[in-house]
Amino acid sequence: MTEIDDAGIAEPLTAMALSLDPPDSGWLSVDADEDRLLCRLTTAGRIGNDAPPALSIQIGRQRLGVVRCQPVLDGDALFAIPSAALRSFVRLSEHVGPPSVRLSLDGQPDLSASVPVDTLCETDSRRPAAFYESGGSGLKLADLWLASDAQLRLRFEGSASDTGDETLNLAAYQIVGRTAAVREVGRGDLTSGSGLGICTIGLANPLGPVLLVATDAELTIRSLNIIPFPSLLRGGLHHWELRAAAVAADDMRDVANVSAAYLSAFLRSRHHQARRIDAIQIDARDAAGNESIFTGAVLDWLTGLMGVAVRLDREPADDELAEHIASLLPHTGEEERKPGSSLSLPADAIPTLHALVSALDDDSPKEMPSRVDSGACAYIVQPRFSKGAVWSVCMPWRPGVMEAAQPIGHACGIPRLNTGRAIPSGRTIVRTRSMAIRQIDLLTMADPARLFPMGAASPSVLTGQSEPFSASISVCIALDSITDNVAPLIDSLRFQSARPTEIVLVGTASSLDELPPTTQHALRSAFPKEVRYRVRDPSATRGTALSDAAEQASGEVLVFVSPSTVLTDRRTLDALASLATMEGIASASAMLLRALGDRLGFCGAGYFLAGLSFSTSPALAYEALPTDEVLAMATYPVAANTSLLMASRKRVFQKVGAFSSEYQSTSNIDIDFGLRAIQAGYLNLCSTALTAIAGETALPGTLDIDLLGRFPRLDLDRLVESTTILRRLK
């Protein structure tokens, strides 16, 4: 037998303190099968014959209880200790140094021995202990959840009170802090005080593994269970990742299965150091220090048991706040560069369990969690302090382009993985599971007015390039009616920071002189030399009219604007042109707001793929989703942008093939163009850091576009991999 060190260095000795090393191991032999430690008390260990011997089990310095001997064989006493939970608990603690498991003959403290990790863990069960499994107590755990960060609540079926007068005690043990110290953190009585079958016990850390031990009045261990990841339970920080993964998160059995699979994956991932996420880099520019990731519980768990380094990538501008936040993180000094990958997070996010237990780019067995895809950003957005929808976001992330497209002056709110390796150019539909959970405060997020531009002082500016946009911009406007008044739009164009080079109008009037006087006046006074007018065939579709305007335009960048749109943010043309001229971008647009009574409300910010529809003919369904909540202050790829306000580089626009002439509705024209752009390998970007006001005809809620007729060879993989996928989880 090999001794292992007891890492419970700072704990006071209990009354049941055992003898010190070296133990006399000649009195006991220990073997292991898949789920049990089989201990045989040799003759040397038989002391007295008055009572059946009992074996005391201790982990770290905590005595869990005793195991009674089975019928004596050949003069030896045999003990069968259920070991799956113990094994998992010990192995989960490997990063901080596994606690020892000691056995001693009850009442004979001189006879004790440590169980070597090798023995305890020599059978590498694919299915570690799952907490719903019934022990030998006659109890069955029916449900459990976190009542608070410090309270685990359990409901049992067939409670102790049903089994006569027997009283069972339930004790919880956790690794505390960033060492391997095991402590009893909570204890509950199943027969009194907490009601029939319900027991509440304390926790030291709502993320750390919990070893649950049920003992009877004689301290005989009746069951040993482990909750490897309590944060997956209802009320836990990671609970929503189950829902995002379509796990029936209210069913304890499913949660237990996922926990077991994660545990197994986590243990395996230790053998793939280069493929693990071993560091988290926090962009703390918008941090306040009260975010979950800065709490002791999360940091202890991450840097201790999970073995992940946590660092600040960007600090808040305020020195004192930066110093305070830095002081919250564990001081690690000069760290050795680890071979794994890092996860970049905003301060309001925590990593998902899935991300931490998965191996990257690993051909894991099928029962393991799916790989983390380094080419996409997937995360969950969850209100932290209020009710509200929880969203799952999956966003393609193209390094270089996507960083440059984000608003400056803010932390990048999009969690992303840095593998240090080239992104695989997989052509399979993204299977990415969430890598992080953002906890936003809807108090300050849900009001679109909050995102309204704050004059020139607003720091929320898009910057794709270091210099102001200087190339030529043609504004293309298709007039639907001879009475369209574009004067407000023209006024708003007049005050743009990037002045349009030309304004190309296409309308059914025979000349500019037939337009409403206010429109004529606005155009002639604000852009006396820059206006070009084209007569439009009254039967031509809007797509044809816009394409005609584009054809006539001489600017490097085309900005399509509806007559009813008004550019309230003076940086709109500049920012959209900058986005549109980035490499690989087909179109760029902004968040559209519209009047809802006396208030401004969210109108739309890009089209999102909603699913396949077979209601009539096969079709792709699209929605305009409320990204002001879920993607506030961010730039993200969409399936399509609306031509109510859209910028495109002229040569890209032409390469994609201009707007279709086949559709009448604006949304179909938009989606058709967006899909063709994606087919050609481009992205369509939309940003909530820019706002404009749309007229009443803005994006409808849902629309379909014929899939097979228009796109007989539509590459669905590419479509999905080029589009942000949003899913409401409740």
Added chain:
Amino acid sequence: MTTICIVIQSPEFVSSAGMRIRYLRLASAAPLGTTITYAPIAELLQTKTYDAEIYIFSKTFMPEALILACHLQKIGKIVGQDFFDDYFSQMDDARLARFQCWVREMEPFTDFVLGTTERLTSVIAEYMPRAPITIVPDPIEAFDRSDLAHRVSDKIRTASASRRLSIYWFGIGDNPFFSVGVRDLVAYGGDLARFKALGWDATLTVLTNTRALSSEGLALLRTLPIDFRIMEWTEAREDESLKAADVAFIPVGGQGFSRAKSLNRCLTALLRGCQVLSRGYPLYRSLGEFVYRSADDLVADLELGQVKLRGSQLPRLYELLDAHASPAEAAATFGSAATSLPMRPSEKDSSRRAGPPLCLIHGRNSDTSIHKLAARFGGLSVRSPFHEKTLNYQLRFDSIGGELRCRIEKSRMKFLDPDLATAAIDVGRIMDLEFCDLPLSRIMGWNDPFPLAMGSDRFSWLAVYPSVMGVIRTACQRLFPSASVIVSEQHQLALATMHGDAYPRATTAIRSGVA
């Protein structure tokens, strides 16, 4: 004898924490020769006599305050501003634009500025760079040292004997703009579980306003890892509760609003004999000798009988109080900051040429009462094309025929530059008054008219709002050089668009260089 009058927003403000914690304490400690009084702004707008020499505006974020300040300055009074909340450093939330625009509007009428903390004054200095700024901390209230000593020792003895702690969180639990109050309590409440884990029986009492106890607020509190009860906050209950409490739990978030707060809550708790446990941003660093940062440290000291606030340490506490919150010191600083400025002569006595004292430009949302107020103080009521009320303005900027036009009521022509007056064209009656059209391009020095088409859409005007208001402001200044120009605007989005654009010291953070 110098009288300083605190201008407050309403009679109800008298019962607010700001009044109670700050002005009443300062008033009771005012230095000889200085009297500190207060008056609601509505009262001051109605009076004909202004007896105080110095007027300090406190949390009066309304256009009426701008008009009053302008008037007070013109009649020779010294005008100051006092700030104790930071609505000014978070520049990316359009909902805060109204506070920020108000401060910018108030800047020309401000002779000096007071603020409770160093951080807050440094924020305000960005808005008011010309006025001298002085830090006047919130002073402590009078207290009996002997009572405090007895209370501290009693609490320590009782708690140690029973191993039982009563913990209090107190304060306003909600805020429409910032994640504070019970959110801070919940964010940092995890530490409260440590007491039980360390073998101490602890219960929490949440003493807060009922508005914070919405279903969401209650749901948040339910997640606290400690047994708690809720009590509605009153001043008396706070006093009584803290006197009975062992520990005051005061978590502080790191956002700008919280970082600019004063030491008041911590001092309130200490002076009632509470040990203070403050998690989060180290706001109370200067009182660090008496502030616990973790439950573990507090329990360790309790076990040793060596808590931070104990009888033998009280002299040191008094030293710190003298250094950071002495009422006499604060009142003296307050008085000297206000009275050290030379009194200015009333403009009646000066030789400046006649004309209206102010031009009040009505933005999108501006009440009729403001229009009347401008008239009461002899000012011109100026219509912008965004103001949709029908009032007898004396100066109008209208959108007519696709361009911005300027019209003045005939009786005001006498104040104009004679050359400009001769260029005026009679346009007849608008409402009850006779008007003349003035050439805006000439006023502004342009070759062409200013094109402007007001759309019918409810919000399309926002795109042109800052530029048009900038033009109107400049035109008013050129027409009436001796007049102060004030914008009356309460439309949140209009203020957001104007923010940073319509003021001379706009911080241009954007790369495209728009200013």
